[in-house]
Amino acid sequence: MTANKQLKLTLIRSLAKRLPVHQQCVRGLGLTRRHQTVTVAATPENLGMVRKVSYMLQIEEVV
Incomplete structure (x- = not known):
């Protein structure tokens, strides 16, 4: 994903x-x-944290 x-x-x-x-x-x-x-922002750092706690989050991609 791009920044x-x-x-x-x-x-x-x-x-x-x-x-x-x-x-x-x-x-x-x-x-x-x-x-x-x-x-x-969809940076690698944030995506790693999101992946780790995805069971607690609702995730939507903003266009």
């Missing part, structure tokens, strides 16, 4: 009782509360 692509991420599961590394990935993406939505 100009964006991803819209929504946290759909709680951070409670998750691995500390997964909690840090979600916070690194800018999410702090359930049902919060952020838009991030």
Whole structure:
């Protein structure tokens, strides 16, 4: 993916009782509360974090 692509991420599961590394990935993406939505660039760093915690996120590609 190129750097100009964006991803819209929504946290759909709680951070409670998750691995500390997964909690840090979600916070690194800018999410702090359930049902919060952020838009991030589709960089390799962000895609790696999204892949790690994808079970907690709703992911949409912004055109």
